[in-house]
Amino acid sequence: MDRREFLKQVSMWSAGLSITVPHFTIISEALAAQRQAPVIAYAKGKDYAALVSQILDSLGGMEKFVKSGNTVVIKPNIGWDRNPDQAANTHPLIVKALVEHALDAGAKEVKVFDRTCNEARRCYVNSGVQDILKTIKSNRVTFFHPDERKYIPVDISKGQAARRLEIYKDALEADSYINVPIAKHHSLSTLTLGMKNSMGVLGGKRGDMHHDLGQKIADLATIVRPTLTVIDATRILLRNGPQGGNLNDVKVLDTIIASTDPVAIDAYATTFFEMKPGDIPSTVAAYKHGLGEMDLAKIKIIKT
Amino acid sequence: MRKKTFPLNNWRRLSQILCFSLFLFLFIKTDYTGHDQLAYAVNILFRIDPLLALCTSLAAKAFIQLMWPALLTLIFTLIFGRFFCGWACPIGALLDFSQRFFTPVNKKPNSLFRSLKYYLLGFLIIAAFFGMPVAGYFDPFSILVRGLALAVYPAMNVAAASFFTFTYDQAPQWVNAITEPVYAFLRYTVLPFDQKHYDLALLSLAILLTVIAFEKIQRRFFCRSICPLGGLLAVVSKFSLMRGKSGTKCGKCTNCQDICPMGAIDQERNISPLACNLCLDCVDSCPGNKISFTFSPATVVPQVFNLSRRTFIGSLAAGAVLPLFLQTRSLAKQGNPQLIRPPGALPEDDFLGRCVRCGECMKVCIGNALHPTFLESGIEGMFSPTLKARIGYCEYNCTLCGQVCPTGAITELAVQPKQQTKIGNAIFDKNLCLPYAKGIPCIVCEEHCPTPEKAIQFRMASVINSKRETVNVRQPYIVDELCIGCGICETKCPLPGHAAVRLTSAGESRNPQNALPGTSAPY
Numbered sequence: 061m062d063r064r065e066f067l068k069q070v071s072m073w074s075a076g077l078s079i080t081v082p083h084f085t086i087i088s089e090a091l092a093a094q095r096q097a098p099v100i101a102y103a104k105g106k107d108y109a110a111l112v113s114q115i116l117d118s119l120g121g122m123e124k125f126v127k128s129g130n131t132v133v134i135k136p137n138i139g140w141d142r143n144p145d146q147a148a149n150t151h152p153l154i155v156k157a158l159v160e161h162a163l164d165a166g167a168k169e170v171k172v173f174d175r176t177c178n179e180a181r182r183c184y185v186n187s188g189v190q191d192i193l194k195t196i197k198s199n200r201v202t203f204f205h206p207d208e209r210k211y212i213p214v215d216i217s218k219g220q221a222a223r224r225l226e227i228y229k230d231a232l233e234a235d236s237y238i239n240v241p242i243a244k245h246h247s248l249s250t251l252t253l254g255m256k257n258s259m260g261v262l263g264g265k266r267g268d269m270h271h272d273l274g275q276k277i278a279d280l281a282t283i284v285r286p287t288l289t290v291i292d293a294t295r296i297l298l299r300n301g302p303q304g305g306n307l308n309d310v311k312v313l314d315t316i317i318a319s320t321d322p323v324a325i326d327a328y329a330t331t332f333f334e335m336k337p338g339d340i341p342s343t344v345a346a347y348k349h350g351l352g353e354m355d356l357a358k359i360k361i362i363k364t
Numbered sequence: 365m366r367k368k369t370f371p372l373n374n375w376r377r378l379s380q381i382l383c384f385s386l387f388l389f390l391f392i393k394t395d396y397t398g399h400d401q402l403a404y405a406v407n408i409l410f411r412i413d414p415l416l417a418l419c420t421s422l423a424a425k426a427f428i429q430l431m432w433p434a435l436l437t438l439i440f441t442l443i444f445g446r447f448f449c450g451w452a453c454p455i456g457a458l459l460d461f462s463q464r465f466f467t468p469v470n471k472k473p474n475s476l477f478r479s480l481k482y483y484l485l486g487f488l489i490i491a492a493f494f495g496m497p498v499a500g501y502f503d504p505f506s507i508l509v510r511g512l513a514l515a516v517y518p519a520m521n522v523a524a525a526s527f528f529t530f531t532y533d534q535a536p537q538w539v540n541a542i543t544e545p546v547y548a549f550l551r552y553t554v555l556p557f558d559q560k561h562y563d564l565a566l567l568s569l570a571i572l573l574t575v576i577a578f579e580k581i582q583r584r585f586f587c588r589s590i591c592p593l594g595g596l597l598a599v600v601s602k603f604s605l606m607r608g609k610s611g612t613k614c615g616k617c618t619n620c621q622d623i624c625p626m627g628a629i630d631q632e633r634n635i636s637p638l639a640c641n642l643c644l645d646c647v648d649s650c651p652g653n654k655i656s657f658t659f660s661p662a663t664v665v666p667q668v669f670n671l672s673r674r675t676f677i678g679s680l681a682a683g684a685v686l687p688l689f690l691q692t693r694s695l696a697k698q699g700n701p702q703l704i705r706p707p708g709a710l711p712e713d714d715f716l717g718r719c720v721r722c723g724e725c726m727k728v729c730i731g732n733a734l735h736p737t738f739l740e741s742g743i744e745g746m747f748s749p750t751l752k753a754r755i756g757y758c759e760y761n762c763t764l765c766g767q768v769c770p771t772g773a774i775t776e777l778a779v780q781p782k783q784q785t786k787i788g789n790a791i792f793d794k795n796l797c798l799p800y801a802k803g804i805p806c807i808v809c810e811e812h813c814p815t816p817e818k819a820i821q822f823r824m825a826s827v828i829n830s831k832r833e834t835v836n837v838r839q840p841y842i843v844d845e846l847c848i849g850c851g852i853c854e855t856k857c858p859l860p861g862h863a864a865v866r867l868t869s870a871g872e873s874r875n876p877q878n879a880l881p882g883t884s885a886p887y
Binding site: 186 | 396532760798804817
């Protein structure tokens with residue numbers, strides 16, 4: 061089943077026209093093109109907005125990912141009631157830069173949200189994302205708390221550990237879905253990277269994901285497939301993740317990477333922590349699903 | 365006869381509407397609004413309440429500074445009498461509004477059980493002094509705010525969410541074009557941010573509804589006969605400067621007597637300042653314009669409380685003696701380990717003495733963690749706050765409960781001391797916890813543990829799971845020295861039913877008797 065048919069099912073289900081839960085099967089051919097040449101854009105520097113511009117340029121510009129009139133979802137990690145220095149949430153400057161690039165590319169609407177772990181309002185405020193998005197004077201940007209009514213159950217045909225999940229409608233329907241995680245430590249998944257960040261679009265009892273977490277993250281990745289993943293490694297959390305709180309656990313790298321291959325980018329980000337892609341269960345499971353490349357030798361890095 | 369263009373009681377209604385609106389505004393503002401500090405004195409209603417000020421000061425054996433505004437109420441009462449009941453009290457306004465839906469059974473001007481409030485007042489004051497602080501059970505503001513915060517406001521959200529979910533799911537697009545912006549507006553203005561759930565929601569509602577339903581007995585029956593705050597204000601009003609003067613030579617009309625909602629006017633048309641709430645309905649209704657309110661003491665009518673000395677002394681004796689029996693319960697020897705008080709709470713006896721059961725902390729609690737106790741802290745502790753970690757947890761960076769507490773029962777803490785205040789300690793139930801009991805990986809609790817150096821840590825263990833496979837899993841354990849008892853581990857534990865990690869009051873820093881082995885401070 062292709063993406064178009066899947067979206068048709070989603071909209072029919074949510075409009076009450078169908079009682080069959082939407083389901084999605086990946087077609088390996090659809091992914092084959094990606095697998096041939098995974099590219100990662102890499103940029104390092106203190107000016108985070110400039111870094112975002114650089115990596116987008118080296119991937120061919122935001123216009124490649126956002127077409128005029130598109131609905132765009134930008135999904136940062138705003139899961140915790142922590143401030144930007146504590147490296148638990150995506151840096152607000154990166155979120156802002158991506159929103160602005162999407163607007164410049166002609167997006168009809170740019171939606172930014174996360175389903176938080178701590179109290180939602182506190183996370184939005186303390187992460188700095190709320191304040192910084194207010195400085196963008198555009199009515200095409202919406203920064204909102206998820207609406208309970210919009211979680212849609214989706215059958216995951218290829219899911220090995222997760223067979224059905226509730227997923228936020230906006231994330232499913234977006235023309236362009238830009239995943240913007242922060243790279244950090246996590247005891248169970250070893251690291252929280254791109255695919256783990258997609259748990260922010262899940263409804264229901266997310267705690268259940270943690271039993272066989274790596275496989276379930278990969279199963280989710282068969283449905284929620286970002287047009288672009290941008291990993292914030294400006295500061296990375298080395299210990300006591302995923303929320304940290306102690307500045308001694310934070311290492312400043314001033315690095316941002318981006319890729320269209322969700323597996324390749326997670327694999328590469330692993331090296332920031334002096335680990336191997338194979339150490340991360342979700343990367344391995346997603347690779348086995350055929351969602352992308354995890355062999356670092358086969359990934360092309362463009363440094364800017 | 366002079367026809368008034370703007371009857372006096374319209375001024376009173378206006379004042380009631382304003383005060384009630386202000387009350388609702390502060391009620392809604394009793395919430396996180398994007399800043400760590402609350403911008404308004406949202407608890408002011410409780411701080412101007414002289415009954416609570418008196419009872420909590422007696423219980424604490426000290427003048428409670430936070431409650432000084434209550435003196436203003438007393439000063440104004442000394443000048444104007446029980447104006448507060450007629451012009452400002454939000455529950456009075458609610459009763460005046462509700463009475464149009466009730467036809468009172470008792471239409472006689474005399475109040476039924478008028479003296480009851482004095483007996484109750486005496487009992488509450490003495491009991492507070494002797495260690496049974498139960499004023500909050502009868503205080504009108506406590507009853508009102510509890511009823512609204514724990515039941516009415518959450519139910520409002522249920523109603524709105526159900527309705528707008530129905531239109532969202534079922535209605536055609538053009539209906540949604542209207543309803544969705546309306547819902548968004550309501551959420552932005554009056555609705556709570558998220559759905560809250562509370563213990564004793566129905567009991568709190570029932571008490572509030574009972575107070576309103578008393579209108580069926582008599583108009584303002586609660587104010588006339590039960591309200592101990594009204595009783596206190598009545599005692600002060602005996603000495604008030606402003607008095608209602610009635611016509612001494614009026615005819616046979618009993619308009620004033622019939623219309624008086626407080627039963628303050630007797631057969632001789634004397635207006636009792638003990639009962640009169642200055643609604644001024646009598647002034648408006650008097651055909652001869654013979655009633656006026658002035659500061660001239662010329663026509664002082666002897667005032668009586670109509671108390672039976674024997675009953676009054678009996679109520680005082682009960683207030684002094686009943687607290688003794690509280691000490692005979694097992695609870696007096698061993699506190700309830702499920703009773704988790706909010707961070708900054710005073711030691712239990714002081715805490716209960718000061719807590720006025722107003723529900724402000726539960727209303728403001730951002731994590732829906734605080735709930736009213738039923739009998740966990742004894743019959744005298746009903747409606748005092750306790751943390752129910754399976755429902756909600758104490759948000760690590762939040763200090764709102766201490767900010768709203770009107771009496772200092774919960775001390776106001778800055779963020780850093782709050783983060784180091786231990787309100788309890790978590791314990792694992794290894795029969796439930798998946799990595800222990802079933803060899804299934806989990807540690808959601810560890811992920812959410814908010815202390816920078818995690819109070820939940822884990823060790824790798826080799827376990828045989830239910831398929832008889834040997835698996836390596838991370839098994840969590842608590843580091844007592846780091847655990848602050850926030851309860852997020854219990855809230856987020858993904859098990860259905862009981863959590864595998866549970867919060868108890870063990871180790872709470874307000875009680876040195878409760879220190880854990882290895883963490884005890886010398887005392």
